[in-house]
Amino acid sequence: MLSLFGVGAVLMRGAGCTINDMWDRDFDKKVARTANRPLAAGDISTFQSFIFLGGQLSLALCVLLCLNYYSIVLGAASLSLVITYPLMKRITYWPQLVLGLTFNWGALLGWSAIKGSCEWSVCLPLYLSGVMWTLVYDTIYAHQDKRDDIIVGVKSTALQFKEDTKQWLSGFSLAMLLSLCVAGINCDQTFPYYSAVAAIGAHLAHQIYTLDIDKPEDCWKKFASNRTVGVLLFIGIVLGNLWKQKDSKDVEEPLENRVLCSWLPVFQQHCFTSPEKSHMKGTVATSHSQIPGLKPSGCDKR
Template sequence: MSALLALLCRGASGLRGARLPLAAPPLRRPSAPPAPSSRPLSFSAAEVVRAAPGPLQPYLHLMRLHQPIGSWLLYLPCTWSIGLAAEPGCLPDWRMLAAFGLGAVVMRGAGCTINDMWDRNYDRQVVRTANRPLAAGDISIFQSFVFLGGQLSLGLCMLLCLNHYSIVLGAASLPLVITYPLMKRITYWPQLFLGMTFNWGALLGWSAIKGSCEWSVCLPLYFAGIMWTLIYDTIYAHQDKKDDILIGLKSTALQFKEGTKKWLSGFSLAMLLSLCVAGMNCNQTFPYYSAVAAVGAHLAHQIYTLDIDKPEDCWKKFASNRTVGVLLFIGIVLGNLWK
């Protein structure tokens, strides 16, 4: 749905772990497979990818379908905007929510493909990303171009279903889309550029409903999203800081170092104030501000308990930001019904 928007996205996560040398397994007594009734049933994005035909799996990994947190973080600012644009006393347009959800999956995948095409040589040198399909050689550059063309074509078709204002607004994100993947090479603030591109849905969702942007609402919401991205992606970047130093990439994690928590606290305060401004400018009610308070509490706990030197904790805190976005969306919906 946000065709050019979610090029916007940076691959929010990669395949876990480095490739390990194969070793002969120890001999074990064969055991009978468990009865079908005893096998646990599960349904998740990772299970869908594992169940896919073998030739298709590298492409699903390339678009990070097995790790949907990035799609959530792209999608949620769209839901905020769509929710705030709903008529007083009404639920958000569920068809628009569904369309933006599908668009977030497709275009987050396209963004991951572009990111990996740019970074395949760097990814080979980072333990966490060495198994990504392009870095590992599972997919060729030509194949990734063809796959990207299909993703972008689908995303464009979805964008063209919107009003003319939204089509132009989506196209206006193109400069950010083009420049973001390069930022980690030239500035310690690539997370800022990610935020500017990744939260374009905070503008696009409103315009898709209303036909234009109410800037007194959309700009504070967009700014809040940028601050949010600076929080979670700085946490995310701490996973790779040792490798980034060795290969010469930059990030806010390397810029802030031991002062990270102070910076994250400042970004959190700016985010909460911006959400309050957006709420006041569209006459939001008590449930909305309660949700903003809950978001503040979640961020405070997240930052206070963060261990920037433990990659597993950084990943856990990063992934918990889906809860932040969902809390705010629920508050927007309930606040609108309260009117």
């Protein structure tokens, strides 16, 4: 099941990026950083990108159909967010919020795939923590392009928050940590999990305190460092479940699997593909897995 979710996360991540590039090809032509992208540069046609998208969605559907009926319906419900997210930057200064709602859907789907339905007392806090995390790192990333965004007419939380960005990021980080604690309490997590949450809090505090929103290089560095957050939480969940098994002879495997499957798509999306922006030159928006910190092929805000 973990492997199945890993494949599904890669496919839907790639499909979202392809859709984003299709919507934004006219914007991309106007920005030097994105002008060489295949669609913007005219290296491939819109029709060819539709064919590529069809292949991605077809494979993703095959993965989805391996799940139970509840999960199939829940997974299909996310497609509207995937399609409409690229439009949000045209109409609201909160596209990062919509990205978070889209990007972290796997936190709901993983649990239902094992259990047959969502345990909302765990899934909703976990989902909310992912949304808050997305708001943190993608707002940081958006500060790299804020000058171009004003010229092109693209909206973002970076333009909305301006000099108050650090206060907003602190609030989002606190909400993320509280949500993780609530999720942990509701699924009887153990010491290693809460240790990981504490380490994440320290990492985010340092990240925000040292952030210089007017230096694109520093914004990129802080953005890329968020892979550490995902790794810490994944390790915390795994070790927390092992600790739980050690302390109890009743090792009901589905609980551990539900927690891991709920987090795995979020972990894969955030840590092995670059959240939201920046394509590798010469590639169409694809689902190539990369560790942030290298120049990634992911979705771009434009």
